[in-house]
Amino acid sequence: MKIEWDIVKRFSQSDTPCFSTEDVRKEFTQVSVSHLRNILMSMVKNNMLVRLTKGLYYIVPLEHNNPNFIPNWHLVAKYLMRNKNYYIGYYSAMQIHKLITQPSLTEIVVTDIQIKPSKIEIQGVRFQFVYHNKNRFFGVKNTWIDDFNKVKCSDLEKTIVDSFINPHYSGGIIEIAKAVHETRDKVDLSKLFNYFTSAGSKVAARRYVFICDLLEISSSYHESLLQNHDELLKLNQTGSFQRLDTSAPDEGKINTRYGLKVNRDIDTIKEAMYT
Incomplete structure (x- = not known):
């Protein structure tokens, strides 16, 4: 199990609890890619990692010994959209702005590219990707979601405008x-x-x-x-x-x-x- 804990330690120390297969490959060059994939699959099975999507993983904190663990949904959206333009919008943005009391089991992520499939499910939570063209991709702000993390979210005014464009998403x-x-x-x-x-x-x-x-x-x-x-x-x-x-x-x-x-x-x- 040594390499499994080495992986956890390496990415925990660098404050990157979410990482890709490619990130692991760069850190552990002495291990073959096929073996690394098997190790990551084993870590998911042993509840050391959550598989967010193909080739993307999140370290399960030691205090969360729960096979259904999922990180903060807004953070998951941020990790899913690595190196892509995005913002958390509609009903999910309303939640960040503290305008609702009942969270939905769907996280709405606005993107400027068509993402397929447009809906995925992780640990029982649905993530829905809504396309906006360049003319409607504005009003984005880095917003605190807790004491340590920010995500890209539509500001208050853009959240209202988006919601009136597509009420069914809000x-x-x-x-x-x-x-x-x-x-x-x-x-x-x-x-x-x-x-x-x-x-x-x-x-x-x-x-x-x-x-x-x-x-x-x-x-x-x-x-x-x-x-x-x-x-x-x-x-x-x-x-x-x-x-x-x-x-x-x-x-x-x-x-x-x-x-x-x-x-x-x-x-x-x-x-x-x-x-």
């Missing part, structure tokens, strides 16, 4: 409305307006203003976000209204002011602010 419109209500005095409105403009999603802006008006949150920016009369006229002519909540069925009343199909009960949304 727990649905009710969770997003609660986040808007919670951050109403914290958010940088100028930055938020610029982010909506840069993202280029008019429907996201309309969803945001709808929720703000519903919650009686006013801003001088709101009318600017709605001022696209040609688009609203086209929506009224074609009847191709997008849903307020992409996590809910495609049904409900049309609201022509916002150009949305309101597929959530508005009283339920308002009541959720106080429960």
